[in-house]
Amino acid sequence: xxxxxxxxxxxxxxxxxxxxxxxxxxxxxxxxxxxxxxxxxxxxxxxxxxxxxxxxxxxxxxxxxxxxxxxxxxxxxxxxxxxxxxxxxxxxxxxxxxxxxxxxxxxxxxxxxxxxxxxxxxxxxxxxxxxxxxxxxxxxxxxxxxxxxxxxxxxxxxxxxxxxxxxxxxxxxxxxxxxxxxxxxxxxxxxxxxxxxxxxxxxxxxxxxxxxxxxxxxxxxxxxxxxxxxxxxxxxxxxxxxxxxxxxxxxxxxxxxxxxxxxxxxxxxxxxxxxxxxxxxxxxxxxxxxxxxxxxxx
Amino acid sequence: xxxxxxxxxxxxxxxxxxxxxxxxxxxxxxxxxxxxxxxxxxxxxxxxxxxxxxxxxxxxxxxxxxxxxxxxxxxxxxxxxxxxxxxxxxxxxxxxxxxxxxxxxxxxxxxxxxxxxxxxxxxxxxxxxxxxxxxxxxxxxxxxxxxxxxxxxxxxxxxxxxxxxxxxxxxxxxxxxxxxxxxxxxxxxxxxxxxxxxxxxxxxxxxxxxxxxxxxxxxxxxxxxxxxxxxxxxxxxxxxxxxxxxxxxxxxxxxxxxxxxxxxxxxxxxxxxxxxxxxxxxxxxxxxxxxxxxxxxxxxxxxxxxxxxxxxxxxxxxxxxxxxxxxxxxxxxxxxxxxxxxxxxxxxxxxxxxxxxxxxxxxxxxxxx
Ligand SMILES: Nc1ncnc2c1ncn2[C@@H]1O[C@H](COP(=O)(O)OP(=O)(O)OP(=O)(O)O)[C@@H](O)[C@H]1O
Ligand SMILES: [Mg+2]
Numbered sequence: 001x002x003x004x005x006x007x008x009x010x011x012x013x014x015x016x017x018x019x020x021x022x023x024x025x026x027x028x029x030x031x032x033x034x035x036x037x038x039x040x041x042x043x044x045x046x047x048x049x050x051x052x053x054x055x056x057x058x059x060x061x062x063x064x065x066x067x068x069x070x071x072x073x074x075x076x077x078x079x080x081x082x083x084x085x086x087x088x089x090x091x092x093x094x095x096x097x098x099x100x101x102x103x104x105x106x107x108x109x110x111x112x113x114x115x116x117x118x119x120x121x122x123x124x125x126x127x128x129x130x131x132x133x134x135x136x137x138x139x140x141x142x143x144x145x146x147x148x149x150x151x152x153x154x155x156x157x158x159x160x161x162x163x164x165x166x167x168x169x170x171x172x173x174x175x176x177x178x179x180x181x182x183x184x185x186x187x188x189x190x191x192x193x194x195x196x197x198x199x200x201x202x203x204x205x206x207x208x209x210x211x212x213x214x215x216x217x218x219x220x221x222x223x224x225x226x227x228x229x230x231x232x233x234x235x236x237x238x239x240x241x242x243x244x245x246x247x248x249x250x251x252x253x254x255x256x257x258x259x260x261x262x263x264x265x266x267x268x269x270x271x272x273x274x275x276x277x278x279x280x281x282x283x284x285x286x287x288x289x290x291x292x293x294x295x296x297x298x
Numbered sequence: 299x300x301x302x303x304x305x306x307x308x309x310x311x312x313x314x315x316x317x318x319x320x321x322x323x324x325x326x327x328x329x330x331x332x333x334x335x336x337x338x339x340x341x342x343x344x345x346x347x348x349x350x351x352x353x354x355x356x357x358x359x360x361x362x363x364x365x366x367x368x369x370x371x372x373x374x375x376x377x378x379x380x381x382x383x384x385x386x387x388x389x390x391x392x393x394x395x396x397x398x399x400x401x402x403x404x405x406x407x408x409x410x411x412x413x414x415x416x417x418x419x420x421x422x423x424x425x426x427x428x429x430x431x432x433x434x435x436x437x438x439x440x441x442x443x444x445x446x447x448x449x450x451x452x453x454x455x456x457x458x459x460x461x462x463x464x465x466x467x468x469x470x471x472x473x474x475x476x477x478x479x480x481x482x483x484x485x486x487x488x489x490x491x492x493x494x495x496x497x498x499x500x501x502x503x504x505x506x507x508x509x510x511x512x513x514x515x516x517x518x519x520x521x522x523x524x525x526x527x528x529x530x531x532x533x534x535x536x537x538x539x540x541x542x543x544x545x546x547x548x549x550x551x552x553x554x555x556x557x558x559x560x561x562x563x564x565x566x567x568x569x570x571x572x573x574x575x576x577x578x579x580x581x582x583x584x585x586x587x588x589x590x591x592x593x594x595x596x597x598x599x600x601x602x603x604x605x606x607x608x609x610x611x612x613x614x615x616x617x618x619x620x621x622x623x624x625x626x627x628x629x630x631x632x633x634x635x636x637x638x639x640x641x642x643x644x645x646x647x648x649x650x651x652x653x654x655x656x657x658x659x660x661x662x663x664x665x666x667x
Binding site for chain 1: 300304305308312473474477478481483484485487488652
């Protein structure tokens with residue numbers, strides 16, 4: 001289990017901000033083995049800062065990160081897979097050589113690194129490009145190499161900062177499948193993303209961070225349950241003024257009128273609607289992650 | 299340790315495969331080879347072509363071992379005269395009594411012929427004159443010129459290699475910092491491994507260069523005969539030069555990495571390295587000056603002061619005899635300086651290399667935290 005607790009980080013202020021800038025204001029969350037954790041939040045909320053602290057490339061002012069009950073150390077991190085927000089590869093190095101090199105740095109033997117590299121190149125559709133210099137690849141393909149570098153040593157934990165940005169839909173699916181496979185193998189996966197539908201589709205749990213604090217976290221179902229759903233009623237050719245006095249908003253689209261509300265007596269509303277015209281739709285709509293997100297960070 | 303060696307190996311294999319390295323090595327090898335043959339091609343020692351008509355060859359070479367003599371026999375004086383006028387021979391000895399030349403005889407040749415002829419005839423008459431014994435009351439100056447030449451070449455070699463490798467280190471550091479590779483690297487290896495591996499790897503590349511130059515230089519000089527003029531103890535000198543290169547390189551390369559970690563773009567490398575390149579330049583100029591006055595006070599003092607000692611001491615060693623204890627002391631001082639620089643440099647590197655963006659200040663980084 002990866003436990004992040006009470007991380008705080010303040011960046012030294014420049015001329016514009018003499019007091020400094022609080023990036024993390026006591027962030028805590030845990031990720032269990034085999035759990036896919038979606039890390040979402042507005043720009044500047046503190047996602048990257050958190051992940052960099054977990055990976056040890058940045059020091060927190062206070063707080064702790066522990067893995068399997070012990071404080072996370074250098075040797076543990078060597079078995080983690082990391083994809084930083086700002087991608088970085090040796091531009092002149094060949095694709096396969098580069099992936100192998102990082103495999104070795106993460107402690108693989110030469111034959112093991114070679115085998116893992118071949119497998120990954122195959123899976124990511126890069127086998128033909130294995131001998132090319134990285135700089136000769138398109139941005140999306142470079143990103144695949146970056147991903148391979150994060151995965152080559154079969155990591156115990158995956159920390160990926162916006163791994164889906166810049167990928168085509170096919171690559172998104174390939175990456176999603178690869179992550180789900182690792183997850184099923186018991187690896188905790190944390191990734192940040194602004195593509196909330198994707199997060200909603202892939203993740204077991206979600207953490208919403210705002211201004212350096214975790215404002216909501218849990219499974220998508222839990223987060224939904226915390227929000228009351230919206231009642232949506234569609235009536236065709238209703239009598240004019242049928243919704244007067246009912247809560248919510250009414251919009252007109254052609255011969256239909258749509259009532260949206262999250263309060264009031266639903267049975268009373270249904271009776272009124274049936275009396276007024278032909279009810280085509282009546283139901284409570286679950287909020288999307290986007291809606292939950294907007295609500296949470298508002 | 300493993301991480302450090304992996305990093306070092308990548309540096310070596312990346313560098314060695316570049317066209318710049320291969321071409322550079324070939325060019326220097328050719329250059330060094332050519333230089334070793336140059337004195338010979340340029341004429342080197344004197345040589346004379348001599349003719350004989352009805353005469354005996356004189357033991358000129360025994361009297362002047364540095365000079366080459368070539369003898370030819372002519373059937374009669376007429377043929378010999380034609381050869382002298384055509385410039386085929388410098389002088390012809392006729393009947394063991396006369397010397398024919400085209401105009402005034404070369405002074406050196408004239409004196410030699412006269413004195414050897416006299417000695418030869420006296421010897422034949424049974425009069426033996428013991429040769430004068432030559433004794434120098436000053437220092438052994440036989441190799442003075444050769445030693446100075448070697449010292450000059452060495453200091454230039456050390457300077458160029460040091461500069462080249464140090465710029466390589468800086469560019470490598472900035473490449474990793476600027477492109478953010480350092481973030482994934484440091485998730486896998488510790489900062490000292492990354493820094494140490496880079497310095498070690500590029501140092502090995504430098505040693506390959508230096509070793510090639512020295513070996514080719516020595517081999518070519520022994521083939522060309524130039525090595526005959528070398529003072530004794532050349533192998534020891536070569537080993538010492540390698541050690542001094544390693545020490546000087548460790549000192550300057552660590553500083554170079556630390557300075558380079560302050561910036562994020564290749565264009566800034568030159569500017570940020572300026573203090574360091576100035577320091578190397580000064581070291582070079584001082585050492586160059588010392589080649590002319592290897593026994594002066596300045597030379598003696600600076601041969602103990604790091605980092606000057608890394609170039610001044612090998613120059614002194616090449617140019618004069620330096621007692622072992624002095625070399626040892628100077629190496630110890632330099633090694634201590636390297637340790638201090640490693641400590642400071644790695645601290646700065648570690649703190650600065652993840653702080654991308656505007657240029658940082660050395661002192662501030664060192665004091666921070
Ligand atoms: N090196 C730094 N120096 C100063 N401030 C920083 C630094 N890095 C991050 N910050 C600040 O910390 C805050 C959190 O930044 P962070 O990069 O973690 O956000 P994020 O959630 O990853 O945003 P995004 O979605 O845009 O990637 C921001 O206000 C940012 O300006
Ligand atoms: Mg970010």
